[in-house]
Each structure stands twice: as C-alpha cells, then as structure tokens.
Amino acid sequence: MSNAPADLRYTKSHEWLRSLADGTVEIGITDHAQHTLGDLVFVEVPQAGRKVQAGEACAVVESVKAAADVYAPLAGEITAGNERLATQPETVNAQPYGAGWLMRLRPAPGALEAAQLLSPADYEKVLAAEES
Amino acid sequence: MGRQTPLYKLHQELGARMVDFAGWEMPVQYGSQIGEHHAVRRAAGVFDVSHMGIVDLAGVRVRAFLQQLLANDVAKLKAPGQALYSCMLNEQGGVLDDLIVYRLDDSWYRVVVNAGTRAKDLAWMRTQATAFDVELSERADLAMLAIQGPQARAKAAELLAPPDAQAALALASFLGRQLGSWFVARTGYTGEDGFEIMLPAAEAVSTWRRLNSLGVASCGLGARDTLRLEAGLNLYGSDMDESTHPFESGLGWTVAMEPRERSFIGRAALEAIVKRGSPRKLVGLVLEDRGVLRGHQRVIVPAGGEGEITSGTFSPTLERSIAFARVPSATSERVQVDIRGKLLGARVVKPPFVRAGKPLVSLATEAKDLP
Numbered sequence: 001m002s003n004a005p006a007d008l009r010y011t012k013s014h015e016w017l018r019s020l021a022d023g024t025v026e027i028g029i030t031d032h033a034q035h036t037l038g039d040l041v042f043v044e045v046p047q048a049g050r051k052v053q054a055g056e057a058c059a060v061v062e063s064v065k066a067a068a069d070v071y072a073p074l075a076g077e078i079t080a081g082n083e084r085l086a087t088q089p090e091t092v093n094a095q096p097y098g099a100g101w102l103m104r105l106r107p108a109p110g111a112l113e114a115a116q117l118l119s120p121a122d123y124e125k126v127l128a129a130e131e132s
Numbered sequence: 133m134g135r136q137t138p139l140y141k142l143h144q145e146l147g148a149r150m151v152d153f154a155g156w157e158m159p160v161q162y163g164s165q166i167g168e169h170h171a172v173r174r175a176a177g178v179f180d181v182s183h184m185g186i187v188d189l190a191g192v193r194v195r196a197f198l199q200q201l202l203a204n205d206v207a208k209l210k211a212p213g214q215a216l217y218s219c220m221l222n223e224q225g226g227v228l229d230d231l232i233v234y235r236l237d238d239s240w241y242r243v244v245v246n247a248g249t250r251a252k253d254l255a256w257m258r259t260q261a262t263a264f265d266v267e268l269s270e271r272a273d274l275a276m277l278a279i280q281g282p283q284a285r286a287k288a289a290e291l292l293a294p295p296d297a298q299a300a301l302a303l304a305s306f307l308g309r310q311l312g313s314w315f316v317a318r319t320g321y322t323g324e325d326g327f328e329i330m331l332p333a334a335e336a337v338s339t340w341r342r343l344n345s346l347g348v349a350s351c352g353l354g355a356r357d358t359l360r361l362e363a364g365l366n367l368y369g370s371d372m373d374e375s376t377h378p379f380e381s382g383l384g385w386t387v388a389m390e391p392r393e394r395s396f397i398g399r400a401a402l403e404a405i406v407k408r409g410s411p412r413k414l415v416g417l418v419l420e421d422r423g424v425l426r427g428h429q430r431v432i433v434p435a436g437g438e439g440e441i442t443s444g445t446f447s448p449t450l451e452r453s454i455a456f457a458r459v460p461s462a463t464s465e466r467v468q469v470d471i472r473g474k475l476l477g478a479r480v481v482k483p484p485f486v487r488a489g490k491p492l493v494s495l496a497t498e499a500k501d502l503p
Contacts (some may be wrong), residue, residue, distance in 0.1 A: 038165050038354070039165055063165075065354050065357075067424065067426065086422065
C-alpha cells in the first residue's frame, strides 16, 4: 500500500530526500507518513538561512489528531521553506513527493555522504517491520 | 489485543484505521477525518459506540437510588423514555463519570456510561445499590449506533416499519422509545440532530450496511471528537475527571442543587465550593493565529495566573483551532497559549462553537489573520 518513488532516498523517521541539480536537496514526508497522520491542517516550515544539524527537529506537520516533528536528515543550511503550505497544508496529503515538499537545504560539506539514508527497498523494509 | 465490538470485522472491511481506545479496538477514521466531520454537519453519518457501557437498573426503589447516585435529579424525568445528562460524583465532588440516564418505566432505568470508566462505574454503582435493593445488569447483548446529522433521522427511519418510523420521527429531543427490538433515542454527541439506537448485537452489521446504502457515511472516533468539541460537549478524562468538580468543568448546569432536601453523593462538597466560589472555570478558546491547540498546552492569562488546555483540535467547520481550557475564574476576553515555546493569541468564548451546522462564534478576522 506504500508508495516510495525509486529516485528518492529515505529516513527511518519517514522523510524523503531528492537531490536537485543546484546541489541542494529537497525534503518532505513520505506517503506513509501523510497517510498515518491523516488530513493535515497546519504545517510550519523553517526560514531560509537557518542552519540545522542532522536529526534536528526543523518543521512541524499537524493533522486534526496529532502533531509530528520533521527532522533534518543531514546537516546544512535551509535555502527555502515551502510557503504554499502555510495556506494549503493539505497539499502534503495530496502530493507528498511533489508540490507538498517541505524544505530545501544546502548540505554542509560531507554531510550528504555521512547521512544514513535508505534506498526505496530498505525504506519499504522499515515500513514492513512497523506493520508487523 | 483489545476488546472488539460486534462491528469490528465490518470496520476492517470498510478500511478503517483501528486504534486502541480505552482498551477497545475502535475505528478512528475510514477515509478523511475532515470528510467524515462534514458528512455529519451537512448530511448524515453513523458511529459505532458499542464500546460504551449500557447498564439496566431495576427495582422498586431505583428512582431513590439514582437520586442519591447522580448530581442531576432524575425526578426531572416525568415520562417513560425521557433522558437526562448527569455527572456521577465522589464524596469530594470529583467527577467519576458523565452519563445519560433514561427512565424506561417506574422501576426500570437505563444508564449509558463511558467505555473507559465502565468497570469502575459498575463497581461503584453496585456498592451504592445494595442499600436500595436495586439490580444492575450490563447489556453486553446490545450494540449501539449513533446516527447524526441533519438527514440522520429521516435516513434511520427508512430502516423501520412505517408505524415504528412514525413513532421514531415523533420523538422529541432527549426522548427515547422501544420500537420492536430497537431502543431509539433522539440524543447524540455531535451538536446535530439524530438518533442513538441500541439494538441486538446480531443486527448491528446489517443495520450499518443499510445505512451506508442510504448514503449515511461511516464515521470514526476522530470525527466524533472534532464534532463534540465544536458542539461544546465535554470528554471524560480530558475535560473533567475525579480530580475536578462540575463547576470548574463547565458542567454546573447539570448539577441539581434544588430541591435542597435531596441528598446526593458529593452534595456537601459542592455546597462548600458554591459558598467560597470556584477559583477556576472551563472556557472555550478560538486561536487567532495559525496553529493547533492541543491538550495540556499552557494558557497565560493577562490578568495574572495560568491555565491549561483540556482538549483542543482543528475545527473543520470554523477552519481554525478551538479548545476548552481550565483557567482562573477572572479570565476574560483574551489569553495567550504556549505552543512549542511560542505565545499565540486566543479569544475566550462561551461554548458551543457550532450547533446544527452553524458557527456560533464570531469569525471576524482581526489584524492577526492569515496574510
């Protein structure tokens, strides 16, 4: 039932990463994560310029029933937060891997290599383990 | 593995996300929680509330027993089928549970209690009942469905034979009636019109399916919570419990201090509270900024003092966040709420927030509205 596109990498805490042509990475939450949370009603994204550490809580996604932190998968500097989500948080439910991205980040030197990221197949295994 | 209602398999079949609720495996949502919420405000939805405890009380002195047991006065129930909302208190005035009591006949009453408190309630009631020679029986043979929304009564009536349908549609608010194997009551927990139906467990699945086929949406506990909060209805364990009394829980209206000669459990404690005044009260909050109010967030009162959110959510009808908060009694107009270290402004209002599909609080957007 999950949907994990092949061109992305993932974290155990249900974020995804896309490498962009300009060397930055785009980060969002997975289809599984948005489905588990349910209808999102509030999203708070970081400001451009903020420096974050790997594992640091840097965004918040809230559904009707729960709030969840989103963690930076690697260290770096935020280059953009998705401003559209301020008024249209439901975009994350509708297009978790597209228009519902949360933030873009320029990795600190070596951070991308040091990050513990999962392939789509390994992320599917994490999901399967959670289900059981 | 939690306890299961007679509808458990059907919920799974319908694709519900199941969660543990007070030891029961219950559906939190079938699809979109907001969609289910709107279905109830605009048309009709059905909820499985079979996890709640249905307890029949029988005996010639049952009325005297309930007058002693409950903070509201069952003497208000004049006719068979009438229902009353009441708190059941301990001697300190703390709320053991909130419940609905129906008068079925002179020597037979029925109470519906919360799932999370049913074992505790039953033990308490049995202890108190011995002096009155009242017999308690839990009706595990019954399932309970809540059908709620502007179209709910008409849809539910389609399931009944014509004479019973007419009788059901003729029920006034807070009145119930046995119609064949069903007990049909015009009650609910959503702020909309509708019925709560207690029926033999074996009929629950087919009834649910027929309701679905009439366009009544399956609705889970998630929508039930946003609907009840909009409707200004308390949730036991969040908005009140044994450590809080009715006057600081927005439930003073349910306590019958008159007639003064009626003794009931908790009365002496409540009289002392009335005399000195309650230092705290329960109010409604509407968040003026973006964000979501949640239980246990800190409330800062400009006049001095602090309070706490008891339950909060995003209101799908108002499209902003609402909450109940227990605050110092002098609180008025505006407060601030600490959400993850940020202080956001909220307006103090008198619940309910929404009734019969209509917003009851002003949504006048102020300077701090969305950009």
